[in-house]
Amino acid sequence: MTSTPLPASRADRFVRELAELKIPDPAAARTALWRRLGGLLMTAGLVLGALAFPLAHATDSSLAQGDALALGLGGVTAAVVGGALFLRYSLTDFLRFWLARQSYDLDRLGERLGDPADAAKTVNSPAPEGEPRNGAAPSPR
DSSP states (O other): OOOOOOOOOHHHHHHHHHHHTTOOOTTOHHHHHHHHHHHHHHHHHHHHHHHHHHHHHSOOOHHHHHHHHHHHHHHHHHHHHHHHHHHHHHHHHHHHHHHHHHHHHHHHHHHHHOOHHHHHHHHHSOOOTTOOSTTOOOOOO
């Protein structure tokens, strides 16, 4: 008695085809590191900006105020750069998966539509007499 292999489920085929595309794993260590660094820079920038305000207003010395303003400007810069890093690596992972999913769905659609040569014959063939084209109601005669 021979056993026939069960057809792979859609999810199993998707995982196999994703591996064949050699798309890096979204949970790769390098992208996670950049994402964490971006989050850390955002947080540090917000903290520096929040600390610079009271430092600049706590003194009458223009030199101390200039230092506090430079610290605040550095904090804003760090927050913007950190936000850009975090957003870039978060969206990259999401869009990479989305692109692979779109590729998979288009492949499934192509399989459902069948061979393009068969589809061209079906589209260009005349409708049998008495049958309406494209679901239109037949005209009264």
